Amino acid sequence: MNEMSERAQFVTRLGAIAATVGSAVGLGNIWRFPYEAGEHGGGAFLLIYIVCVFLVGIPVIVSEFVIGRGTHKNVSGALKQVAPGTPLHWFSYVGIVASLMILSFYSVVCGWIVEYLIQSIAGHMSGHSAAEYSAIFNNFVSSPWRSMLWTLLFLLLNFLILRRGIEKGIERVSSVMMPLLFLILAIFCIYALTLPGARKGVEFLFVPDFSQLTPKVAIGAMGQAFFSLSLGLSCLLTYASYFQDRDSLVKNATIIASLDTLVAILAGIMIFPVVFSFGAQPEAGPKLVFEVLPNIFQQLPGGYLWSVLFFLLLFFASITSTISMSEISITFFTEEHHMSRTRATGLNTVIAMAFGTLCALSFNVLGDFKILGKTLFDLFDYVSSNVLLPVGGIFFSVMVGWYINRTFVRDQLTNHGTLHSWVIKPLVFCIRFVAPIGIVLVFLYGLGLFDGLL
């Protein structure tokens, strides 16, 4: 048996899509997107967001897919193969380090979700006043032990799934959780649309207010698209290295980007009518999910069930994302450093636990420990989302658009000439020009280079 056929793969086409959609659909969609869209011009933001997804998002997804599926290797091994004898493979460390940073702060929020899920199941999330819900959340995050323990518990669950490998771990879990996620989301949306505030809520999300559309909002939309689609850190490259040779990369990328956008929109349809029906403020930001919604749920008929379902939805969304972030370094450790899967997964978990603990403590004992004026939690979020993701996006689109052997790229896009599509030409144009130029502009603007000009 040669080395290739021994390497794990996603065994079914649906499993590969479930896993990748699972990576993309996460807190970014269900919590961050509705809030950002609502704040920044509703329908106008949505329009810009969709343009970013299609003109920049899909081209970068395809770029990562081409390198991953074309080599069937971890990010470092893949870069060594497509750019032999060059130092370009060092770039893999950007993805590995950034993914560990995201995993660390993301797991803290996932820990809160596990706590709220368990509290909801135990029936402790009902019968309080609005002020009490705020107090419950504040008490919780300001307790170093509680937030730390839930973060660690979440990472342990993450470990248990990952240790079982690609097919029995990631693929199986995603194939069960993703359909359930869509089912819960559909139930919520149908219910939300029957509430008295439905109209106002849907308008808040969809009616475009072009006066709010500033360049800053466009940057927000691009950043949101990158985070939501899991772009730039070789997460999708790593998953694509487990795709089969018969899978169509362009089709998969389109399905994944479309489903991810659909979930973001459905999350808005689910949340805002509920918020407006109860006269709550949609601008509540991070607090919306943990302070405002539990209070609303308890006032709904069947509130217990809504609360459990909601935190279950968040749990499914988040754990299918954290396993994908972890897989980047795990595949790297097993293939480049010849570790066993269990050891590699253990190492990933220990690193995430160490930094995750520090991030959890940012909300209490380490609240005053600041670097560049930010707590560790905020710093990890800021550096990874605003700097490393776009840098990664530029890197992968330039590699595939300009550097890598043309035949290699064409073979991957057309499955060695067996697939034909009119999309490929415009797609390659976006990979070469639109994506890198778009990201550079947004990036420079983000660094404040155009201040005063716009």
Ligand code: TRP
């Ligand atoms: N896309 C996920 C979300 O929306 C987060 C995520 C998973 C991610 N893997 C990633 C973000 C890799 C950046 C890079 O919540």
